[in-house]
Amino acid sequence: MRVIRASEHRRMPWKNGGGETTEIAISPAGATTGDFDWRLSMARVESGGPFSMFPGIDRTLAVLDGDGLLLTIEGMEPAALTSRSEPLAFPGDAPTSAELIGGAVTDLNIMTRRGKLAHSMRRLRVAAGSTALSTDGSEVLLFCHEGQARIVTGSKSADLGALDTLHLTETPGHLLIEADDAVLFVISLKRTA
Known part of the structure; x- marks a missing residue:
């Protein structure tokens, strides 16, 4: 169990140079954007344009704030992604571009190396009290977007x-989340090879 505080995040330029990303966590430690097994990051998107290409990578994107993005991904129907929609999974090596629906947005992005890991991401609102959460991943990341938990x-x-963010390398099968009003993202990572 490791807590990654917001103050520990690393800022760096996008792979394609079109903006800046905030790296929350990467595995293995010391990996780069070219050789990671998994990577969790946030990005501030201030204008439309092409996404960086990540060969051999699967990714899932969620909008944290702003009006949203209209994504065009090769081989998929165009998709509008907002802070109310479910996170969207797509291949990191498929040509992808985004247009802003309104102003700038901040997004959350999980990427895993295809053939080594598979992942899932979901948004979870926890109202007053506690919520039980079943976990089925070998590793779990819990990113607290709003509130405290x-x-x-x-x-x-x-x-x-x-x-x-809480990083659990071994999960007991269930967790309890206690909060008054919080929004979290639950990311499960499973080894496939």
Whole structure:
């Protein structure tokens, strides 16, 4: 169990030079955008244009704030992605471009190396009280987008504030999330090879 605080995030230019990304976590430690197994990041998108290409990578994107993006992904129907829609999975090596629906947006992005890992991402709102969460991944990342939450697993617990992330390398099959009003993203990572 490791808490990654918002203050630990690393900022760097996009692979295609078109903007800036905020890297939350990457595996293995010290990996680059060319040799990671998985990578969790946020990006501020201030204008439309092409996405960076990531050969051999699967990715899922969610809009955190702003009016949203209209994505054009080769081989898929155009998709409008907003802060209310479900995260969208697509191949990182498919030519992809985005147009802003309104103003700038901030997005959350998980990428995994195809053939090594598979992932899923979902948005979870926790109202007053606690929510039980079943986990089926060998690793789980819990990104707290809004509010504050306490994550309880067995005899351990961790407190998350906005933009903090909890990284669990082994999951017991279920977690308890306690919050007054929080929005989290639950990302499961499973080894495939």
